[in-house]
Amino acid sequence: MTEKTIAVTVNGTARELTVEPRKLLVHAIREDLNLTGTHIGCDTGNCGACTVYKDGQAVKSCLQFAVQADGSDVTTVEGMEELPEAGMGESDLHPIQEGFKQMHGLQCGFCTPGMIMAGKALLEDNDDPTDEEVRENISGNLCRCTGYQNIVKSIQYASDVYNDREPPTSPVEHEDASVETAADGGEYASGGGEPATDGGCDCTGKPGLSIDYPTGGDDR
Amino acid sequence: MKAAQFAYHEPSTVEEAVDLLETLDDPTLLAGGQSLVPTMRFRLSQPDDVVDINGVEELDYLEEDGDQLRIGALVRHADVEDSPLIDESYGSFADAAPLIGDPQIRNQGTVVGSVAQADPKGDWGSVLIAHEGEVVARGLDGERTIAAEDLFLFPYETDLRPGELITELRVPVSGDDEGSAYHKLKRKVGDYAMVAVAARVELDGETIADAGIALTGVDITNLGVPDAADHLAGAVPSGDLFREAGEIAAENSNPEGDEHGSAAYKENMVRVLTQRALADAFERAREDGPAGSYGTEQLTVGD
Numbered sequence: 001m002t003e004k005t006i007a008v009t010v011n012g013t014a015r016e017l018t019v020e021p022r023k024l025l026v027h028a029i030r031e032d033l034n035l036t037g038t039h040i041g042c043d044t045g046n047c048g049a050c051t052v053y054k055d056g057q058a059v060k061s062c063l064q065f066a067v068q069a070d071g072s073d074v075t076t077v078e079g080m081e082e083l084p085e086a087g088m089g090e091s092d093l094h095p096i097q098e099g100f101k102q103m104h105g106l107q108c109g110f111c112t113p114g115m116i117m118a119g120k121a122l123l124e125d126n127d128d129p130t131d132e133e134v135r136e137n138i139s140g141n142l143c144r145c146t147g148y149q150n151i152v153k154s155i156q157y158a159s160d161v162y163n164d165r166e167p168p169t170s171p172v173e174h175e176d177a178s179v180e181t182a183a184d185g186g187e188y189a190s191g192g193g194e195p196a197t198d199g200g201c202d203c204t205g206k207p208g209l210s211i212d213y214p215t216g217g218d219d220r
Numbered sequence: 221m222k223a224a225q226f227a228y229h230e231p232s233t234v235e236e237a238v239d240l241l242e243t244l245d246d247p248t249l250l251a252g253g254q255s256l257v258p259t260m261r262f263r264l265s266q267p268d269d270v271v272d273i274n275g276v277e278e279l280d281y282l283e284e285d286g287d288q289l290r291i292g293a294l295v296r297h298a299d300v301e302d303s304p305l306i307d308e309s310y311g312s313f314a315d316a317a318p319l320i321g322d323p324q325i326r327n328q329g330t331v332v333g334s335v336a337q338a339d340p341k342g343d344w345g346s347v348l349i350a351h352e353g354e355v356v357a358r359g360l361d362g363e364r365t366i367a368a369e370d371l372f373l374f375p376y377e378t379d380l381r382p383g384e385l386i387t388e389l390r391v392p393v394s395g396d397d398e399g400s401a402y403h404k405l406k407r408k409v410g411d412y413a414m415v416a417v418a419a420r421v422e423l424d425g426e427t428i429a430d431a432g433i434a435l436t437g438v439d440i441t442n443l444g445v446p447d448a449a450d451h452l453a454g455a456v457p458s459g460d461l462f463r464e465a466g467e468i469a470a471e472n473s474n475p476e477g478d479e480h481g482s483a484a485y486k487e488n489m490v491r492v493l494t495q496r497a498l499a500d501a502f503e504r505a506r507e508d509g510p511a512g513s514y515g516t517e518q519l520t521v522g523d
Binding site: 002004020021022023024027043044045046048051057058059060062063064065067068118121136137139140141 | 328
């Protein structure tokens, strides 16, 4: 079947891809561009883990073909640290990423990239959303770990940063997480100073989860 | 799973699109794609050709034109949700839009695509029927209009002929004395309606000059209830009158029981939601402010 060459700007870089028309945008992002921060959770358009920021809107990249993104500007979770807002908070991260880290907005981390991109779209339109507005905005994103409370707080943390307000103090211990002895005499795995609250992917989309490695081609 | 292979076509005018639909063997139209893409990737649908009309810019408009509100085929649910014009005068549209899917779905999915999909649980069909709207279908033989009332034949099946494309929806412009509302019962955010009711009321002084009632999810298609509308026309609005209209709507509905609720429960919800939608529609017809600022709370199961 005839392939089509498309031009897409992804995270600020102009890319050219040659794809079959039936290839989904999420597969092009993950497999052709190796940007595996964008996750595939449900394959049906329900879960929102594949959410990307395309031409100023949050969209589910599993609900459109890559050819439909021809000429578009797409931001994935990997591009968040390159955006102008990155570094506005206390770290080099994007304020939303920093919010997820500080407010314990993730546990397994699977839904996080989609949540972050949905949050990005919301704050772009409304940088000071109410609790209810945040909840409405992430209603297309499912999280099976957190119960959503801390995700809402994480996005509001970013809103505080955007508006020059002092964000709330993190409930998570970040400093001096040196090796501790557990009750059974073993050691807690605490590695180099930060608790592994997020499967090791620290909200940036870098490989941490097994899903974060490409599947190696078109054999699905 | 991947979609079956297909050839991808990108017309940039309605004429080109219609020409493709007519000449290709097994074409499918792609607009928002929020229903089509998943059905294709599960191979429930395997078209040889996909005609993507997203580049047909002439179909992207939402405007009042003379005595009609016109919604072009590329208008997304989110466009309706964000439209000041809709918020000012078209309460049922303003109610329905934010209750569809989720924010990402609403950014992509189109109103016309949803109507063309003819899902009996789709929201826009009922809104369109309650407003006595119509769709404009373009084929190689030219243009024709189909009344919303006659459009829906069976689940996922409309009166459209092969090769025809819905270019726009039209409803009569809503006057100062008209109000409408849409009440939808669903289990949780993002669900299709278990039951929903669209109501429209036009006042003439103290009496109702004209009305429209249509139901979602309680028959094999979106269902207009002309008996209820006739009962309202010429009458003086009151709680009793709206209750009677609710009874008529419930009698005319044909819900099927399922894991979410029995047929009797759904029928009862038709009665309740009809009253609520009528009360809101009446309130909005009487007041001058934006439709979005009036109305009772939408129901979610468990409230």
